[in-house]
Amino acid sequence: MKLDSRIPSGPIEQKWDNCKFEMKLVNPANKRKFTVIVVGTGLAGGSAAATMGELGYNVKCFCFQDSPRRAHSIAAQGGINAAKNYQNDGDSIYRLFYDTVKGGDFRAREANVYRLAQISVNIIDQCVAQGVPFAREYGGLLANRSFGGAQVSRTFYARGQTGQQLLLGCYQALERQVNAGRVTMFPRHEMLELIVIDGKARGIVTRNLVTGGIATHLADAVVLATGGYGNVFYLSTNAKGSNATALWRAYRKGALMANPCFTQIHPTCIPVSGDYQSKLTLMSESLRNDGRIWVPKKGRDSRPPGQISEDERDYYLERRYPSFGNLVPRDVASRAAKAVCDEGRGVGKTGLGVYLDFGDAVRRLGRKVVEERYGNLFEMYERITGDDPYSVPMRIFPAIHYTMGGLWVDYRLMSTIPGLFVLGEANFSDHGANRLGASALMQGLADGYFIIPYTIGDYLATAKLDRIDSNHQEVRRAENAVGEQIKRLLSIKGKRTVDSFHRELGRLLWEDCGMARNAKGLRHAMGKIAELQQEYWRDVNVVGDGAELNQSLEKAGRVADFLELAQLMCLDAFERNESCGGHFREEYQTPEGEALRNDDEYCYAAAWEYTGPGQAPALHKEPLSFEHVHLAQRSYK
Numbered sequence: 001m002k003l004d005s006r007i008p009s010g011p012i013e014q015k016w017d018n019c020k021f022e023m024k025l026v027n028p029a030n031k032r033k034f035t036v037i038v039v040g041t042g043l044a045g046g047s048a049a050a051t052m053g054e055l056g057y058n059v060k061c062f063c064f065q066d067s068p069r070r071a072h073s074i075a076a077q078g079g080i081n082a083a084k085n086y087q088n089d090g091d092s093i094y095r096l097f098y099d100t101v102k103g104g105d106f107r108a109r110e111a112n113v114y115r116l117a118q119i120s121v122n123i124i125d126q127c128v129a130q131g132v133p134f135a136r137e138y139g140g141l142l143a144n145r146s147f148g149g150a151q152v153s154r155t156f157y158a159r160g161q162t163g164q165q166l167l168l169g170c171y172q173a174l175e176r177q178v179n180a181g182r183v184t185m186f187p188r189h190e191m192l193e194l195i196v197i198d199g200k201a202r203g204i205v206t207r208n209l210v211t212g213g214i215a216t217h218l219a220d221a222v223v224l225a226t227g228g229y230g231n232v233f234y235l236s237t238n239a240k241g242s243n244a245t246a247l248w249r250a251y252r253k254g255a256l257m258a259n260p261c262f263t264q265i266h267p268t269c270i271p272v273s274g275d276y277q278s279k280l281t282l283m284s285e286s287l288r289n290d291g292r293i294w295v296p297k298k299g300r301d302s303r304p305p306g307q308i309s310e311d312e313r314d315y316y317l318e319r320r321y322p323s324f325g326n327l328v329p330r331d332v333a334s335r336a337a338k339a340v341c342d343e344g345r346g347v348g349k350t351g352l353g354v355y356l357d358f359g360d361a362v363r364r365l366g367r368k369v370v371e372e373r374y375g376n377l378f379e380m381y382e383r384i385t386g387d388d389p390y391s392v393p394m395r396i397f398p399a400i401h402y403t404m405g406g407l408w409v410d411y412r413l414m415s416t417i418p419g420l421f422v423l424g425e426a427n428f429s430d431h432g433a434n435r436l437g438a439s440a441l442m443q444g445l446a447d448g449y450f451i452i453p454y455t456i457g458d459y460l461a462t463a464k465l466d467r468i469d470s471n472h473q474e475v476r477r478a479e480n481a482v483g484e485q486i487k488r489l490l491s492i493k494g495k496r497t498v499d500s501f502h503r504e505l506g507r508l509l510w511e512d513c514g515m516a517r518n519a520k521g522l523r524h525a526m527g528k529i530a531e532l533q534q535e536y537w538r539d540v541n542v543v544g545d546g547a548e549l550n551q552s553l554e555k556a557g558r559v560a561d562f563l564e565l566a567q568l569m570c571l572d573a574f575e576r577n578e579s580c581g582g583h584f585r586e587e588y589q590t591p592e593g594e595a596l597r598n599d600d601e602y603c604y605a606a607a608w609e610y611t612g613p614g615q616a617p618a619l620h621k622e623p624l625s626f627e628h629v630h631l632a633q634r635s636y637k
Contacts, residue, residue, distance in 0.1 A: 003607060008111070016119075035059075037059075037062070040426070041225075043445050045063075046173075049183050053178075063186070078437060079157035080162060082123060101629040106432065134157065147327065192204075192214075197468055199418060201417050201419035203219055225426055226246040227242050230401060235279065255416055258622075262432075263569070264402040267334040267337055271396065281380070287377065290361035291356040297313065324636040333398075346397075424448070493542075494538060512524055512570070525566075525570045530567065571617070578598035607620045608620070
């Protein structure tokens with residue numbers, strides 16, 4: 001299989017315009033002859049469905065929640081990047097492009113990243129027109145703040161609930177199309193299989209999560225916007241329902257999975273408090289604008305933070321990275337926190353925590369200003385921990401958050417299966433080995449509002465699509481595969497719960513394929529996960545019936561996929577003998593403990609092909625070239 005990224009010709013500033021002009025169009029009268037399936041209703045899926053409905057396509061839109069408003073995009077807190085340069089502090093499209101490529105440690109396509117930076121300026125206008133209540137300066141102009149990996153203020157925000165406000169704007173656009181009859185919503189439906197006919201994606205098989213009914217939905221193209229796979233670690237900042245099943249079933253049908261080991265650890269999460277936890281809570285990266293991160297200089301200092309004087313504190317990010325300070329990228333901040341905790345200088349009962357202190361900010365700005373910027377985040381922290389962050393420093397520690405890996409897509413966001421498009425966090429395309437903060441919302445909306453409406457039109461205008469119906473043999477084969485897996489899970493009747501397997505898998509991954517990896521640990525993980533997978537299919541206990549609301553069955557299918565995905569993640573990490581971004585191999589680091597890339601051998605996107613049950617996946621490499629942001633050792637000092 002040869003990977004063709006279909007990057008357009010011409011200067012990087014003109015590639016997207018050239019691509020749009022070269023693409024074939026579907027005239028308005030013909031658009032209503034085509035049906036498009038969109039799976040997922042977060043910012044990427046919701047904006048794609050709304051926009052394609054507005055254009056006149058027939059859209060079927062699916063989500064496993066009871067409403068698109070519950071998509072996990074709603075949990076995003078801190079903001080969305082755009083190169084508007086409202087602060088007049090030196091920002092530009094090119095600087096956003098540069099920061100994103102550098103922040104991803106030179107493991108993303110330049111052409112995709114430049115397009116993202118270009119489109120960013122349009123996203124803000126779109127959202128303002130929809131009524132998104134971005135924060136504003138006294139004179140009425142939109143306000144900006146800084147995020148990690150940048151020395152300019154380019155992040156637009158709505159206090160600490162930016163994702164919620166953006167999703168409400170997107171949801172209104174989507175519901176307008178539902179009311180117009182151009183989008184049909186299918187809430188509480190989970191995609192369990194992709195239908196591929198004559199090599200093209202032509203539909204999906206779903207399970208109604210309320211009734212248990214299995215149904216087939218056919219279309220001319222399929223769009224996956226189902227988010228990332230961070231919940232493979234069990235404990236993560238993702239909603240508990242977030243899963244990898246749609247991606248994994250597409251992978252098993254021929255869509256290549258790219259860079260699965262590139263997972264992001266977020267540095268500002270509320271630390272784990274006990275084995276009873278099923279998820280973790282994130283504190284927005286925006287807090288690093290005004291909060292200062294520190295630990296005691298002396299190891300195992302158990303005194304309350306207020307009793308530790310200034311000269312006894314180590315503001316280690318400001319000390320190690322004076323140019324960026326507390327606003328270094330997430331991977332750098334996370335590893336630095338792990339390092340001081342490994343030295344025995346962590347805080348809290350477990351020693352796995354550092355302080356995020358707002359004492360200086362309250363004294364400098366006043367409590368009222370801090371409250372206006374971060375009030376809802378402080379309230380959430382106090383509700384969870386019982387501590388008042390206005391008077392006591394927050395305790396934070398890194399946790400699994402975002403996944404940069406995902407299904408491989410070309411410049412037009414199409415996977416290796418023609419007709420299967422992948423948007424937002426579900427694809428691998430824009431962030432390389434580490435995502436800069438406030439870029440997830442930017443990518444999701446860029447993909448949904450401004451890219452897929454063009455590229456899917458070109459596909460529909462040029463693809464030869466025969467008429468199909470539910471009696472086609474491939475449709476029946478897909479339905480049978482879903483039914484057989486459900487029967488198999490229900491028939492095992494073992495002694496262990498689904499959650500017990502998931503928790504054990506998560507611990508294995510966190511220890512051996514988490515913030516730091518090495519060859520020995522990865523070999524250990526792959527062996528243990530293989531054993532766990534065998535035990536799963538021998539001893540899992542799935543209660544209830546398939547023809548009813550059954551959350552145990554839902555979770556069982558998802559964990560079965562997580563077990564396979566975890567193996568691929570460890571293999572991908574094992575084969576990449578370098579450190580880059582969120583992939584930190586302990587064997588490959590600079591004398592200062594920073595990530596050490598090997599550009600001569602690993603300057604590529606690793607795309608894995610499924611070769612069959614029990615068979616080793618095949619590795620395909622997409623070489624990455626850097627003509628505008630030249631390869632260099634990252635430095636934030």
